[in-house]
Amino acid sequence: xxxxxxxxxxxGAGGAGLMAALYASKGGADVAVVSKLYPTRSHTGTAQxxxxxxxxxxxxxxxxxxxxxxxxxxxWLADQNAAMVLAEGAIEAVIELEHMGLPFDRxxxxxxxxxxxxxxTSEFGKQLVRRACHAADRTGHMILQTLYxxxxxxxxxxxxxxxxxxxxxNQGQAVGVVAIQLGTGDFHIFHGKAVIFASxxxxxxxxxxxxxxxxxxxGAAISLRRGIPMQDxxxxxxxxxxxxxxxxxxxxxxxxxxxxxxxxxxERFMEKYAPSVKDLASRDVVSRAIYDEIKKGNGVKGKDYxxxxxxxxxxxxxxxxxxxxxxxxxxYVEKKLPDILDFCRTYxxxxxxxxPMPIQPTAHYAxxxxxxxxxxxxxxxxxxxxxxxxxxAGETACVSCHGANRLGxxxxxxxxxxxxxSGIRAAEYVRGVDWTPLPADAGKEIEAEFKRIxxxxxxxxxxxxxxxxxxxxxxxxxxxxxxxxLQKAADEIATLRERFLTDxxxxxxxxxxxTDLMEAWELGxxxxxxxxxxxxxxxRTESRGAHSRDDYPKRDDENWLxxxxxxxxxxxxxxxxxxxxxxxxxRSLEAxxxxxxxxxxxx
Amino acid sequence: MEVTxxxxxxxxxxxxxxxxxxxxxxxxxxxxxxxxxxMLHRIKxxxxxxxxxxxxxxxGVCGSDAMRINGVNHxxxxxxxxxxxxxVTVEPILGLPVIKxxxxxxxxxxxxxxxxxxxxxxxxxxxxxxxERRQSQxxxxxxDDTTKCxxxxxxxxxxxxxxxxxxxxGPAAIVQAHRFIFDTRDQAWEDRINILAEPNGVWRCRTVYxxxxxxxxxxxVTRAIGEVKLAIRRRKREGIVNTKDVVIAAxxx
Numbered sequence: 001x002x003x004x005x006x007x008x009x010x011x012g013a014g015g016a017g018l019m020a021a022l023y024a025s026k027g028g029a030d031v032a033v034v035s036k037l038y039p040t041r042s043h044t045g046t047a048q049x050x051x052x053x054x055x056x057x058x059x060x061x062x063x064x065x066x067x068x069x070x071x072x073x074x075x076w077l078a079d080q081n082a083a084m085v086l087a088e089g090a091i092e093a094v095i096e097l098e099h100m101g102l103p104f105d106r107x108x109x110x111x112x113x114x115x116x117x118x119x120x121t122s123e124f125g126k127q128l129v130r131r132a133c134h135a136a137d138r139t140g141h142m143i144l145q146t147l148y149x150x151x152x153x154x155x156x157x158x159x160x161x162x163x164x165x166x167x168x169x170n171q172g173q174a175v176g177v178v179a180i181q182l183g184t185g186d187f188h189i190f191h192g193k194a195v196i197f198a199s200x201x202x203x204x205x206x207x208x209x210x211x212x213x214x215x216x217x218x219g220a221a222i223s224l225r226r227g228i229p230m231q232d233x234x235x236x237x238x239x240x241x242x243x244x245x246x247x248x249x250x251x252x253x254x255x256x257x258x259x260x261x262x263x264x265x266x267e268r269f270m271e272k273y274a275p276s277v278k279d280l281a282s283r284d285v286v287s288r289a290i291y292d293e294i295k296k297g298n299g300v301k302g303k304d305y306x307x308x309x310x311x312x313x314x315x316x317x318x319x320x321x322x323x324x325x326x327x328x329x330x331x332y333v334e335k336k337l338p339d340i341l342d343f344c345r346t347y348x349x350x351x352x353x354x355x356p357m358p359i360q361p362t363a364h365y366a367x368x369x370x371x372x373x374x375x376x377x378x379x380x381x382x383x384x385x386x387x388x389x390x391x392x393a394g395e396t397a398c399v400s401c402h403g404a405n406r407l408g409x410x411x412x413x414x415x416x417x418x419x420x421x422s423g424i425r426a427a428e429y430v431r432g433v434d435w436t437p438l439p440a441d442a443g444k445e446i447e448a449e450f451k452r453i454x455x456x457x458x459x460x461x462x463x464x465x466x467x468x469x470x471x472x473x474x475x476x477x478x479x480x481x482x483x484x485x486l487q488k489a490a491d492e493i494a495t496l497r498e499r500f501l502t503d504x505x506x507x508x509x510x511x512x513x514x515t516d517l518m519e520a521w522e523l524g525x526x527x528x529x530x531x532x533x534x535x536x537x538x539x540r541t542e543s544r545g546a547h548s549r550d551d552y553p554k555r556d557d558e559n560w561l562x563x564x565x566x567x568x569x570x571x572x573x574x575x576x577x578x579x580x581x582x583x584x585x586x587r588s589l590e591a592x593x594x595x596x597x598x599x600x601x602x603x
Numbered sequence: 604m605e606v607t608x609x610x611x612x613x614x615x616x617x618x619x620x621x622x623x624x625x626x627x628x629x630x631x632x633x634x635x636x637x638x639x640x641x642m643l644h645r646i647k648x649x650x651x652x653x654x655x656x657x658x659x660x661x662x663g664v665c666g667s668d669a670m671r672i673n674g675v676n677h678x679x680x681x682x683x684x685x686x687x688x689x690x691v692t693v694e695p696i697l698g699l700p701v702i703k704x705x706x707x708x709x710x711x712x713x714x715x716x717x718x719x720x721x722x723x724x725x726x727x728x729x730x731x732x733x734x735e736r737r738q739s740q741x742x743x744x745x746x747d748d749t750t751k752c753x754x755x756x757x758x759x760x761x762x763x764x765x766x767x768x769x770x771x772x773g774p775a776a777i778v779q780a781h782r783f784i785f786d787t788r789d790q791a792w793e794d795r796i797n798i799l800a801e802p803n804g805v806w807r808c809r810t811v812y813x814x815x816x817x818x819x820x821x822x823x824v825t826r827a828i829g830e831v832k833l834a835i836r837r838r839k840r841e842g843i844v845n846t847k848d849v850v851i852a853a854x855x856x
Contacts, residue, residue: 046660
């Protein structure tokens with residue numbers, strides 16, 4: 001195997017990975033970015049509505065309010081120190097992005113324009129605040145492009161279409177990764193002093209999802225197999241407004257601009273569930289409300305969807321009812337939400353300026369993942385023990401600034417803030433340490449696994465198992481769960497895993513660009529993550545944020561202000577899972593400011 | 604409905620299939636609103652796992668799945684079956700070397716992109732208050748259209764000038780340059796127009812206009828190229844892009 005040597009190995013080239021690469025480079029480190037996609041194909045590019053930062057360009061705002069909203073949005077499971085780092089870092093990060101040329105929309109004074117978003121308020125929930133900095137409805141696209149442009153300017157080393165398939169550890173430290181060059185099928189070893197996972201989420205575990213096909217959680221699954229626990233896997237966000245059946249995301253920015261949810265009876269139902277901020281309650285609340293309406297028979301035409309209505313006449317009617325002076329017209333909607341209009345016109349044949357959009361909740365974002373501290377260092381237990389040389393940032397990480405439910409815009413904040421921190425920290429770290437050798441037989445194990453998949457002569461095609469897994473997760477580990485559904489899911493996923501290991505076959509026996517082989521391997525990652533998700537959810541006997549148990553409908557602060565850690569040991573064929581619920585939530589803000597204490601979550 | 608999809612295939616590792624050949628697949632129960640990408644997935648998953656293509660987001664934002672569909676460049680995830688008819692032909696985009704089936708070598712395309720300095724340059728001191736550089740919404744609007752580019756290569760690989768001469772930077776690189784040339788905050792616009800004034804820059808564009816309808820983001824590509832040409836001729840960037848009345852009042856309250 002060819003061995004490449006770079007001090008910092010960044011896995012993934014989305015927002016977090018590019019930010020990490022930029023700052024590790026600025027810190028003087030020799031950096032390699034290893035990504036299974038061309039960087040500009042990364043999922044960050046699909047983020048629409050905005051990036052939250054308390055700039056106060058249009059309304060009075062403060063990072064403390066942003067931190068509070070984040071903690072409350074996370075149903076008090078967020079680590080409060082991480083929420084504060086996020087909120088304070090957001091301002092600097094957004095200003096820096098502007099200095100890098102990011103074309104934000106502007107206020108009449110030429111400052112960065114901001115809009116309202118779900119759960120973002122000022123003065124501790126008193127009123128909605130314009131905090132989401134935006135570039136039309138393609139803010140993530142602009143962030144991804146801008147960061148990639150800056151990496152080109154800085155001459156960062158990119159290994160595009162190299163898919164990372166294993167993590168190399170030696171003497172308790174991360175020493176590199178193994179990757180497959182997709183174009184040739186060759187295995188490569190990337191030997192580093194530090195590894196940063198910025199490899200994204202795993203929404204493809206579910207069958208209705210906003211996530212790209214490539215969101216298969218590779219980095220998280222690899223880490224899990226190498227003894228790194230996964231944290232808070234039971235918390236997976238369902239975004240309330242996915243295009244019906246397709247799952248394509250319709251940004252919360254639609255509701256930020258005045259759009260409302262309407263049930264089959266023509267009622268604006270969010271008034272019942274969140275009397276104060278209504279349609280702009282946090283996402284878990286809105287997703288549950290939609291499910292509740294559907295359960296009551298209030299879906300549109302008796303089906304399992306409702307409408308999102310941003311027609312100017314509807315929006316203006318509700319503005320008038322609420323005594324607001326704003327009015328919008330069709331041109332305004334076209335200007336503010338061009339991509340959303342395009343999606344609906346293309347995929348639904350629906351023109352949102354004249355018709356409401358049919359929507360249903362869609363699997364969207366992993367709050368859980370590889371546990372890290374606020375320095376983006378990977379930690380493995382309740383004592384915050386650090387794995388030397390290993391970092392994680394962005395969706396694949398769980399720092400945990402999002403707790404049990406992430407607020408809209410905070411994913412982009414997370415990846416720029418913690419991506420940046422991971423790069424800075426990794427550069428500092430590699431300056432002070434010597435090279436640790438690669439483990440003996442580096443890469444042999446994963447090479448054998450690929451040989452197994454390639455030569456397996458079973459009866460089942462990987463896509464059949466994947467489709468089944470996605471349905472099982474949708475039906476049993478969705479917005480609402482019970483012990484019964486979760487147990488059923490865990491059992492069936494274990495069976496599917498067994499079949500994946502013993503009974504698959506693929507068609508493509510080649511080496512160059514063998515996507516048949518790579519998809520099969522990715523299915524293994526998804527199955528591992530689906531299984532730990534179901535097991536973590538089964539273990540948490542309360543309802544909090546995105547984890548809603550019908551059999552335990554109440555939040556239980558006495559027993560559950562703790563993070564879930566799940567460990568995997570043993571052979572892939574017979575893994576043993578251990579759960580640890582001793583890692584307490586950080587409540588450092590609450591210690592000096594009682595307003596941060598957990599209370600009933602009302603919007 | 605039933606649909607026949609005819610795909611131009613090529614596999615350098617398969618004896619007898621090293622050269623391009625056509626293969627037909629028949630799909631039943633196709634819905635009019637199905638995306639072509641889903642149909643290609645059905646073929647790959649249900650019929651022939653060796654069919655190879657790139658894809659990721661599946662809703663027209665990541666730019667992975669550019670291909671030539673019924674003779675015209677599109678993203679497979681942004682084309683609905685109802686718009687293609689019962690017989691569909693799918694080929695790799697033209698002008699770049701084919702690696703396998705619908706996957707082409709994108710490196711020449713990205714090399715052109717990198718050649719036009721696709722990054723923001725401004726070395727003046729940052730604002731003293733530590734905040735953003737100011738820009739009016741009208742100035743921001745001037746280059747809005749070209750910020751939408753996702754580097755899918757639909758435009759460049761639809762261009763006969765690019766097919767004839769792979770050294771031509773191509774429409775996508777010019778669109779990316781436009782985004783910076785007309786950004787009032789950027790200072791390297793003269794360097795960029797000098798690069799594009801070279802023989803393999805904008806003057807290879809013969810205004811064939813294929814690029815504009817090929818763009819899945821509806822960027823006015825030919826117009827952007829024309830504006831860059833004008834900036835080169837006039838050696839200035841002000842007053843070239845026709846700015847509409849673009850000032851949008853921020854919502855109150």
